[in-house]
Amino acid sequence: MPLAYELPEWVRPVAVYMLREGLPETLKLAAVAVTVSALIGILLGTFLTIHFRPLQALLRFYIEVWRGLPIIVTILFIYWLPALHVLGQTIQLDAYTAAAVGLSLWGSAQVAEATRGAVQSIPKEQHEAAAALGFGWLGRHAFVIVPQALRRLLPPFVGLLVNIIQNTTIAFVIGVNEFLQAGQRQVENLTTQTGNPHAFEIFAGVLVVFFIISFPLTMLARYLERRLV
Amino acid sequence: MRRLVAITGLVALVAAIVTALSMAAPAGKTGSQATLPPKPRLPALPGEVRSRGKFLIGVKCDFPPFGWQDTSGRNRGYDVDTARQFAAWAFGSRSKVDFTCTTTASRIPTLQSKRVDFIISTLTWTAQRELTIDYSLPYYGAAGKLLVKNSVIVGRLNTWMRGKTITTTPGSIYDRWIKNCFKDTTLLVVSSPSSGVLAVKDGRADALMFDDAFLVGVAANAPDLRLTNHKFLDVPWGVGIRKNEPEMKRWVDTAIRGMKARDLFWKIMQRTIPRRFYTTFKQNVPRPKNTLKYPRGTVPESACPS
Amino acid sequence: MDILASFEWSFIWENREELWEGFKNTMKASAIGIGGAFVIGLVLGAIRAHRIPVASQLAATYVEIIRNTPILVQIFFIFYFLPRVGVSLEPFTVAWVAVMIWGGAFNTENFRAGFEAVPQRLREAGLALGFSPFKTFLNVTLPVGGRIALPSSINTYISVLKNTSLMLVVGYAELTAVAYSIQANTFRTFEMFAVLAVAYLAIVWMLSALIRLLEARLRLPEAL
Structure with missing residues (x-):
C-alpha cells in the first residue's frame, strides 16, 4: 500500500494555476486596498475630531455612505462609470483598479471611524502638553496624538486586513482574476475537457486557502487587543 | 571561424528545405484558395x-x-x-x-x-x-443543444419540454426562448454552464440547454451524459x-x-x-x-x- | 456635467415593477436569513457562554470557519455542496441559507459576549431562588445578556441584509441583480446606482438609528 495518497491527475495543474495566477492578484489587491484605506482613513478620522460643523457633516456623509452600501454595489458603480475626462486626459478604470477603489472607499470609511475614536481617547493633557511645547494643531496631531492613537488602532487594522482579504473576492463579479475567479475558470475548463467540473473540490480548496491566510491574522488581532486592554 | 561557416551552412540548408516545402505546398492545392x-x-x-x-x-x-x-x-x-x-x-x-x-x-x-x-x-x-x-x-x-442523462429519451421537443425542468444561464438566448415559448417548463437559471452540467448530473434539471460548442466537449467526456439530436436557435x-x-x-x-x-x-x-x-x-x-x-x-x- | 443633466427619473419609473420585485426578493431573503441567524446565535451563543462540552467546541469551529472565509466563497461552496446531500437548490434557497449561516456565526459571538457579560452573582441569585439552570437562563441571563447583545446583533442583521446583494452570482433576482441586469442592457449607470444607494442606505441608516436609540433606551442601570 502506498504511503502517500495519489492526487488525481487534474489537481496539480489547476492548483498551480490558481496559486500562481489567482492568489497573487488577491494579495496584491488586498495590500493596495489596505494601504490606501489606512492613509485616507487616518487623515479623515483625524479631521473628524475638528469641531467645525460643515466639515464634520461632510466627513460623516462620506463615512456613512461607503460603510452603508454593500461593497459589491460600490465596486459595480465604479466599474460602470463612463470614462472621465480630466484635463484633457481620458481616465478609464480597469476592473482591477475599480475593485481597488471600491474596497478602499469602504476600508477608509472603516478606518476613519476607528481613528476618530482612537484620537478622542487620547487624554486632553496630551494635547495641552504638546501645545505648551509650541506645537500647532498640525504638529500636535502629526507628532504627538496620532502616533499614540495608532497603537490603539493596531488591532482594528489587523481585523480590517482580514476583512479586506475576504472582500477581494467580490472583484470576481467584474472579472478580476483573483483566487475565486481563477478557480471558477478552471471549473469551466474541466467541465469541457473532462465532463466533470470538480467544482465542489475546487471551491472547498478556495475556502481552505482563505482560512489558512485569515485565521492566524484573526488570532493576531485578538492577541493585540488583549495586550492593549 | 569554422563554427561560423557551419552555422551559415546549416541555416542555408534549413532555408532551402523550407523554401522547397513552401513552393511545393501551393502546387498541391486546387481551387480558389491557391490563387x-x-x-x-x-x-x-x-x-x-x-x-x-x-x-x-x-x-x-x-x-x-x-x-x-x-x-x-x-x-x-x-x-x-x-x-x-x-x-x-x-x-x-x-x-x-x-x-x-x-x-x-x-x-x-x-x-x-x-x-x-x-x-x-x-x-x-x-x-x-x-x-x-x-x-x-x-x-x-x-446552435443550441440539449444535454441530458443517457437514459432520457426526448421525442418532439414541444411535447417533451412540458413539465420538465430545464437549466441554462441567465440572460442567454435560451433563457429568453424558454420564457417566451415553453410556459409549462420550469426554468432553473444557474450562474455558469458548469453548474448547469452539475444540475443535470444531480437530477435537479432534466436538461441543460446551451451552445453546442460547449456541450459537445462535455457529452464526449462525461460517460453518463449525452446530447439529443435537436438543434435550435x-x-x-x-x-x-x-x-x-x-x-x-x-x-x-x-x-x-x-x-x-x-x-x-x-x-x-x-x-x-x-x-x-x-x-x-x-x-x-x-x-x-x-x-x-x-x-x-x-x-x-x-x-x-x- | 452632462452626466447629471442626462439623469432621467422617468427611466427609474419605467422599470419600477422589476426593481420593486427585486427589492421584495432582497427583503424576503434578508428576513428569513435574519430570523435564522437570530435563532442560531441565541442557541449557539448560550452553548458557548455556558461552555457546554463538545457542543461549545463545535460551535467555536463553525464560528471561526465562517468568520475567516469570504462569504462569496461560502455561497459558491453551498451552491455546489447542497445538491450533494440531496437538497433541492433554487437560487432563493441558496440565498437565505448562505446569509443565515453567515449571520448565525457572527451572532453566536454577539450573544456569547452578551451572556458572558451578565454578572455571575445575578445567575447565582437565580439559582438561589430555586430556578433550574435552564430557568435561570431564561429568566436572568437571556433578558439581561440579550439586551447587552442587541446593538451588536442588529449590526450583524444590517450586514446580513447587505450580503444578500452577493446573490447576484447564483442568479437570485434580488435588488442588486435586477439593477445590474437593467444597467447591462441600457447603460443607465447613474439611475441604477441611485436606486441601489437610496434603497440600501435608507434601510441601513434606519437600522443604525435604531441601534443608537436602543443603546440609549436599554442601557442597564449602572449599579449592575
Missing part, C-alpha cells in the same frame, strides 16, 4: 490603434473552447486565435494584441467604456443588442464594435471576409476541438462556401417551434 494572396487588402485602421501598434481586445477567459486560460495562464481558444490572426494581419505579429478578460455581463460595458477596441467574446447576435453596438460579419455560427456570433466607428467596422469586416476566403476559421476550429468532432462543427464556421447570416428582421427567441 489568393497571403493577406487581404485591408483598409486603414483608426489612427489611435495604428499609433498604438497593437490591438486591445476583450475575450472570455471562462468559456472553453472559445475563450479560456490554460493552466499556465495563456489565453486560448477560437475567439483568441481569431484575435491573433487579426493582429498578424494588422501589425505583422500574432502577439501584437493585449487581451482583457470579460464576463458575459461585463463584455458590453467593457466595450462601451473604451477599455478595448472591440470584443470577440461569444457574442450572439440579437436585435436588441444591435441597437447599442455594431456587429461585424458573423465569425461563428452557434442557430444564431451566429459577431465581433462587437462600438457604434459610430465605421473605420474599425470596415477593417474587422474585411479581415473576417479575408479569413473566410482563405478558410482560416476552419483551420482555427481544427486546432480548437478534437478531430472526432470535426464533422459536427464544419457547418458552424464561415468557409469559402459556407456563408453565415444574422437573422435580421426576425426575433429568433420569439419564434416558437410548433
Whole structure:
C-alpha cells in the first residue's frame, strides 16, 4: 500500500494555476486596498475630531455612505462609470483598479471611524502638553496624538486586513482574476475537457486557502487587543 | 571561424528545405484558395490603434473552447486565435494584441467604456443588442443543444419540454426562448454552464440547454451524459464594435471576409476541438462556401417551434 | 456635467415593477436569513457562554470557519455542496441559507459576549431562588445578556441584509441583480446606482438609528 495518497491527475495543474495566477492578484489587491484605506482613513478620522460643523457633516456623509452600501454595489458603480475626462486626459478604470477603489472607499470609511475614536481617547493633557511645547494643531496631531492613537488602532487594522482579504473576492463579479475567479475558470475548463467540473473540490480548496491566510491574522488581532486592554 | 561557416551552412540548408516545402505546398492545392494572396487588402485602421501598434481586445477567459486560460495562464481558444490572426494581419505579429478578460455581463460595458477596441467574446447576435453596438460579419455560427442523462429519451421537443425542468444561464438566448415559448417548463437559471452540467448530473434539471460548442466537449467526456439530436436557435456570433466607428467596422469586416476566403476559421476550429468532432462543427464556421447570416428582421427567441 | 443633466427619473419609473420585485426578493431573503441567524446565535451563543462540552467546541469551529472565509466563497461552496446531500437548490434557497449561516456565526459571538457579560452573582441569585439552570437562563441571563447583545446583533442583521446583494452570482433576482441586469442592457449607470444607494442606505441608516436609540433606551442601570 502506498504511503502517500495519489492526487488525481487534474489537481496539480489547476492548483498551480490558481496559486500562481489567482492568489497573487488577491494579495496584491488586498495590500493596495489596505494601504490606501489606512492613509485616507487616518487623515479623515483625524479631521473628524475638528469641531467645525460643515466639515464634520461632510466627513460623516462620506463615512456613512461607503460603510452603508454593500461593497459589491460600490465596486459595480465604479466599474460602470463612463470614462472621465480630466484635463484633457481620458481616465478609464480597469476592473482591477475599480475593485481597488471600491474596497478602499469602504476600508477608509472603516478606518476613519476607528481613528476618530482612537484620537478622542487620547487624554486632553496630551494635547495641552504638546501645545505648551509650541506645537500647532498640525504638529500636535502629526507628532504627538496620532502616533499614540495608532497603537490603539493596531488591532482594528489587523481585523480590517482580514476583512479586506475576504472582500477581494467580490472583484470576481467584474472579472478580476483573483483566487475565486481563477478557480471558477478552471471549473469551466474541466467541465469541457473532462465532463466533470470538480467544482465542489475546487471551491472547498478556495475556502481552505482563505482560512489558512485569515485565521492566524484573526488570532493576531485578538492577541493585540488583549495586550492593549 | 569554422563554427561560423557551419552555422551559415546549416541555416542555408534549413532555408532551402523550407523554401522547397513552401513552393511545393501551393502546387498541391486546387481551387480558389491557391490563387489568393497571403493577406487581404485591408483598409486603414483608426489612427489611435495604428499609433498604438497593437490591438486591445476583450475575450472570455471562462468559456472553453472559445475563450479560456490554460493552466499556465495563456489565453486560448477560437475567439483568441481569431484575435491573433487579426493582429498578424494588422501589425505583422500574432502577439501584437493585449487581451482583457470579460464576463458575459461585463463584455458590453467593457466595450462601451473604451477599455478595448472591440470584443470577440461569444457574442450572439440579437436585435436588441444591435441597437447599442455594431456587429461585424458573423465569425461563428452557434446552435443550441440539449444535454441530458443517457437514459432520457426526448421525442418532439414541444411535447417533451412540458413539465420538465430545464437549466441554462441567465440572460442567454435560451433563457429568453424558454420564457417566451415553453410556459409549462420550469426554468432553473444557474450562474455558469458548469453548474448547469452539475444540475443535470444531480437530477435537479432534466436538461441543460446551451451552445453546442460547449456541450459537445462535455457529452464526449462525461460517460453518463449525452446530447439529443435537436438543434435550435442557430444564431451566429459577431465581433462587437462600438457604434459610430465605421473605420474599425470596415477593417474587422474585411479581415473576417479575408479569413473566410482563405478558410482560416476552419483551420482555427481544427486546432480548437478534437478531430472526432470535426464533422459536427464544419457547418458552424464561415468557409469559402459556407456563408453565415444574422437573422435580421426576425426575433429568433420569439419564434416558437410548433 | 452632462452626466447629471442626462439623469432621467422617468427611466427609474419605467422599470419600477422589476426593481420593486427585486427589492421584495432582497427583503424576503434578508428576513428569513435574519430570523435564522437570530435563532442560531441565541442557541449557539448560550452553548458557548455556558461552555457546554463538545457542543461549545463545535460551535467555536463553525464560528471561526465562517468568520475567516469570504462569504462569496461560502455561497459558491453551498451552491455546489447542497445538491450533494440531496437538497433541492433554487437560487432563493441558496440565498437565505448562505446569509443565515453567515449571520448565525457572527451572532453566536454577539450573544456569547452578551451572556458572558451578565454578572455571575445575578445567575447565582437565580439559582438561589430555586430556578433550574435552564430557568435561570431564561429568566436572568437571556433578558439581561440579550439586551447587552442587541446593538451588536442588529449590526450583524444590517450586514446580513447587505450580503444578500452577493446573490447576484447564483442568479437570485434580488435588488442588486435586477439593477445590474437593467444597467447591462441600457447603460443607465447613474439611475441604477441611485436606486441601489437610496434603497440600501435608507434601510441601513434606519437600522443604525435604531441601534443608537436602543443603546440609549436599554442601557442597564449602572449599579449592575
